[in-house]
Amino acid sequence: MKREVPILITLVSGIFCLIGFFVPHPWIHDLYGDVQNWGIVVVGCTYVLGVANLLRINLRQAQRREGDWIYKIVLILGLLTTMAIGFSEGNHYSDVHSRFQWIYLTFYSPMTSTMFALLAFFIASAAFRAFRIRSPEALLLAIAAFILMIGRVPLGNAISHYIPDAADWLMEIPQNAAKRGILIGAALGVMATGIRVILGLEKAYGGGGEGGA
């Protein structure tokens, strides 16, 4: 039963959502919307489990004085303080001058920007490796990248107007063709995976088992 019930729920809700995609009639479509809202409610409830897991693991690591334990304390204090201030401000937590917004803009936002800014350095190091020409394919990649990069800056147009045109051609024809090929394959993969899950051929949920594994 532990295995059959989840498969049955998946089958019924999967087929219902499939029908809901094609039928706009309110009898079906309203219920289809309700089913999707149930999903949001379930995900909302899992936040309780998630936060409990976060606290349990980090408290334990701090208690055992594991490596970098001081950061676990910072994390837990940050989480609890932010939650307490957010709850104390009720519906006004997102007001411009609320303390919750102050925490968000003063601490969280700069840290996020810093992480994102690191991408520039990572791109540079990845590009260095990518453009090492070790095969004919890598040579093609390097040539295409060179045309594209120089065609996207004013220097390319200053050298010749053919360079931006070539860059546009690369993006619109070969790049688009490859991308659409990948997308069509991925879309069919999505359908196949969805049907396998709906029909219970893939049994990752509800106790694994060897079926489909």
Next chain:
Amino acid sequence: MLGVERGRAGVHLPAAVSVVFFLCSLLLASPAAAFPLRARDTPNDGGGSITLEWTAPAPVAKEWVLVRRERGGTFAPVITIEGTAHSFRDGAVQTGVFYEYQLVAQPTDPQLDSEVSAPTRAFAAWFDRTKLNVLVVAGIFFFLLFFYIRQAESGVRWSFRKIPGLAAIEEAIGRATEMGRGILYVPGVQEIDDIQTIASMILLTKVARMAAKYETNLLVPANSPGVYTVAEEVVKSAYADVGRSDAYRSDQVRYITSEQFAYVAAVNGIMLRERPAANFLLGAFFAESLLLAETGHSVGAIQIAGTANVHQMPFFVVACDYTLIGEEYFAASALLSNDARLLGSLKASDTVKIFLIAVIVAGSLLLTFGQSWLTGFFATQ
């Protein structure tokens, strides 16, 4: 007498002319000069909407006030529309109730007003005909799926091309075991309702079973509590399946945060501290893909990535040892399992792909010769 007659005739002639002019002007100003307003139920919707179309003769009004009444009722304004508009969808009507509409010119000029439309009612459709093409392809896919599953059950076997990334999964876990280091499995940054995350959970089952079998430490940091809940169940079940329930630790699967870059910071921190020997980046990734993959590369881990997000694939191709691209990612679980029914679904997928390639070629040829019906049928926007 004659003079009198003449006098009478002299009086009556201009009067008759003015009557004729008056009638002519009435004719010109009569409703026959107003333009028609066509109202019809908006097709392929769930009701509650009527579409109006018109072609106003020049000169058109600066603005129109659309007025509406239930059949037999009195007109009330609905909305003011630009004078140059030719259509409007009224989405605030009750399904099943008959309505009549009229466009009233602004500034007021009754000569520019439209006719009153014929009574029309909105009704709910049972099938969205714009999705007929999707239904056709899905129908073909379903038919082929069941056909090939049946064939697989009767003993037919097919061969599929080898995907190096899949063969490398066991190699990566074996390497981690030999080095005495752990495995890091990152299931993407989307919710559990995303198909890429679902596919990732299926692959996690295989990876967790191998990790449990080889007694290698597996760590799964989750970006969403929904994914955390499912991943925990998946890993726990995988350990139980290979008889290693005792080896499962509750901190192997952990919820980190739902914030994208905070998650990246945490996972990169784990990579730098734990220095896993194998990284699996399987799921939906966005701007964080390269941040994760480059950090993994810097700690010397063998990295296997898979995603269907086209814009992130180049980053994974550059920074990872193996990348499952698009359909390979979704086919991975079936190929790893070697289950005949799952392979049947791959065969169906490949056959539909051949069908779609044929449709693309035929559509291109037809379009070249001025026939757009095939491309029109498969248009989705």
